[in-house]
Amino acid sequence: MTILVFGSTGQVGIELAKLDGVHSLSRAEADLNDPEACATLIRETECAAVINAAAYTAVDKAEEDEAAAQVTNADAPAAMARVAAEKGVPFVHISTDYVFEGGGDMPFNPSDPTGPLGAYGRTKLAGEDAVRGAGGVYAILRTSWVFSAHGNNFVKTMLRLAETRKSLTVVGDQHGGPTPARAIAAACHNIAHQLATAPEKSGTYHFSGSPDTTWADFARAVFEASGKAVKVEDIPTSAYPTPAARPLNSRMDCSATRAAFGIDRPDWHAALREVLQELGAAR
Numbered sequence: 001m002t003i004l005v006f007g008s009t010g011q012v013g014i015e016l017a018k019l020d021g022v023h024s025l026s027r028a029e030a031d032l033n034d035p036e037a038c039a040t041l042i043r044e045t046e047c048a049a050v051i052n053a054a055a056y057t058a059v060d061k062a063e064e065d066e067a068a069a070q071v072t073n074a075d076a077p078a079a080m081a082r083v084a085a086e087k088g089v090p091f092v093h094i095s096t097d098y099v100f101e102g103g104g105d106m107p108f109n110p111s112d113p114t115g116p117l118g119a120y121g122r123t124k125l126a127g128e129d130a131v132r133g134a135g136g137v138y139a140i141l142r143t144s145w146v147f148s149a150h151g152n153n154f155v156k157t158m159l160r161l162a163e164t165r166k167s168l169t170v171v172g173d174q175h176g177g178p179t180p181a182r183a184i185a186a187a188c189h190n191i192a193h194q195l196a197t198a199p200e201k202s203g204t205y206h207f208s209g210s211p212d213t214t215w216a217d218f219a220r221a222v223f224e225a226s227g228k229a230v231k232v233e234d235i236p237t238s239a240y241p242t243p244a245a246r247p248l249n250s251r252m253d254c255s256a257t258r259a260a261f262g263i264d265r266p267d268w269h270a271a272l273r274e275v276l277q278e279l280g281a282a283r
Helices: 011-016 035-044 066-087 119-133 154-162 181-197 215-226 255-261 268-279
Strands: 003-006 022-025 049-052 091-096 138-143 167-171 203-206 231-235
Touching: 003 011, 003 035, 011 022, 011 181, 035 066, 049 066, 049 181, 066 091, 066 119, 091 119, 091 181, 119 138, 138 181, 154 215, 154 268, 167 215, 181 255, 181 268, 203 255, 215 231, 215 268
Parallel strands: 003 022, 003 049, 049 091, 091 138, 138 203, 167 231
Antiparallel strands: none
């Protein structure tokens, strides 16, 4: 089974490229700024499923350039999903916790009302709506706080700061599940295979690491596992203003994912150790 993957240079895309039967397309090969060109690639490529791991993820920059984020996060997946539906192949699309407004302290279910706080979340939600409306077999997999040994992410930022800092202030009132890119890739790969024979499983699902934590506690875990003597002081989100508002509650209920596909939430502590080993930064 050949799976066509968009976004091979991103954190999840790099991990997907390591899996069996994957034909990855980089941004150089698939211009996300040209949705119809992406659609043509699907139309002209022999594949049994499509996974879209590409996205405009510059959350703060999107506030100034929502039009560009809209093309990558909504228009491109809309075109991809339409052609996948025409070909009769499953389409797996990665989305985000940012589609929620982040209130309360209970995990969000896939069916809960959405309410993005900024441009990034709005464009990702528009992409979700387009995928659902394409009329094909699909899975939207919302995830959060992605980390890996590749690209830019919180773990690598903490390690970089630890080289010159002995103390840091880190937001302590945002809650969510750090999610290893490798586990997201494996989940998407698994879901694509299952949808090929069980199209009735189409729908929107959640997938995040366990247990839920805060950014400050995640930072402490990074320093503990890497043997860095860095003191972390919790600060409220209000003390760290950014152009785009962040949801305070990014907890996600992933029970539907387990029920439909048999995929459990990954242990981010174990994955963190693997990533640190890969970076040569483990204790």
